[in-house]
Amino acid sequence: MHPTYADVKAAADRIAGHIRPVVLAPADPDTIPTGGELWLALEHMQHTGTFKARGAMNFTLAHRERGDLPKVGVTIASGGNAGVACAWAATKVGSAATVFLPSTAPTVKVARLQALGAQVMSGGPTYADAAADCARYAETTGALRSHAYDDPYIAAGAGTLLEEIVTQLPSLDTVVVSVGGAGLFTGIATAAAHHGVRVVAVEPENCRAFNAALAAGHPVDVTLDSIAADALGATRVSEMSLTAAAAADTHSILVTDAQIIAARQHLWDTRRLAVEHAAATALAALTSGAYLPRPSERIAVIICGANTDPSDLVPSR
Template identity: 80%
Template sequence: MHPTYADVKAAADRIAGLIRPIVLAPMDPAAIPAADGGTCEVWLALEHLQHSGSFKARGAANFLLAHREQGGLPTAGVTIASGGNAGVACAWSARLADTAATVFLPTTAPPMKVALLQSLGAQVLTPGPSYAEAAAGCERYATASGALRSHAYDDPYISAGAGTLLEEILTQLPTLDTVIVAVGGGGLFTGVATAAAHHGIRVVAVEPENCRAFNAALQAGHPVDVPTDSVAADSLGAPRTSTMALAAAAAADTHSILVPDTAIIAARQALWDDRRLAVEHAAATALAALTSGAYTPRPGERIAVVICGANTNPSDLIST
């Protein structure tokens, strides 16, 4: 089921006061040239400052609190399969809902995300090297234990919670024209595009060239499996997007952009060099659409770029 704008508004009410309000930071007007020699306004939406280190805290909180309202939280708690960030958000949100979290990760998940999960009190299980193996383990556990099965991105509560991000941006930038988001499985995109369609805002969906589940689905007209091979694959490496994301794309003014890993790495480094922001490659993917020239703004275009997560090891960032 595709979330509606009413679902996004309900999520905003549900998680109000529990989520950190988004912080916006303007970029130098000269940093991103517009078409025909013009200028544009670009704002960085610093959602990496969110609880649990990523935007996923919004959806996870909305999911668990909605189920608690409905009396749907079992004694076994909640379980999720994740590449890392969704699991961290689930564990953080489980504390809000006073329940337990069991998180299934691939063995390839970044060690710092495993450590963060453990610090939040989650039970962490790693049944194999792939996300598919983590998902299968999660499914078996949910069946055997009765735990509530959450999803990293393919759930209307998760996506509606993510969409609250755009509502907050608009309170600060009511004349916004365009929002740029990185896309993995499509949870953030679905929520943001649902809100954007209501407000008449363009959505630019950005993926690594070799992690393009959403772009491939748009071309095929339905979700398809794709290989995942990118520096941003730990967050954006979903092998298949959701049908919700396709429905949201059809309803909104959507533009799908692909960027190479070299552009992602350069954008991440620039965020550190220019602003001392240590973020994930996934967060830099959205900005790479602009810095690489893959998306050229119109003169006067007002743009918000969602910097979506910071659960990263910053040791490879070199100061200049």
């Protein structure tokens, strides 16, 4: 089932008071190559360090309202960030979370999960391996299975981010967003279609499940080889993301790992923002020139997450 704009509005009402409103900051004029106006949506300052707190809270509260949140709690497979958000949301309603991670998950995300009291389980090397283990666990224990991106409540919760951005920037033309499994994209595009906002979906060139799905006309499996794969490493996107893409003015952009690294370093050098490579992927579309704005285009780029080890950021001289 694909979330509607009404679902995004319902999610905004449901999670109000539970999440931090997004902060918008104007970017330096030299960040974009052809003029225009650029704003940074600093969602990396959200609870749990990513936008995923929105969807997780909407999912958890909605299921509690429906009376189908079991005593055993919630389970999810995740590259890390969705699991952290799921565990955080579960603690807010007095429930428990069991999170299945691929064996390649960054230690910083494992540590955050453990600090939240989640039961952390490891699958194989990919998200798909962890998802298979999670499905078996849910069937055996009766735990409520959440999903990192392919769930209407998760996507609708993510879409509340654009509602907040448009409230602050009512003349917004374009939103730029990193895409992995496309849950954030689905919610953003659903709200963007209502407001007449263009959506620029940005992926690493070797981690391009959404771009490949658009080309094929349906979700397809892709291989993953990117520095941002720990957060954007879905082997295929959801069906509902293509429905959302068809309804919105959607543009798919690919960037290289080198461009992602440069954009991440740019945020550190100019703003002292230590963000994930996944968060820098959206900005890389602009700093690299892969997306060229119109001279008067008003753009918001979503800085989506900060669960990263900053030790590889080069100190400014």
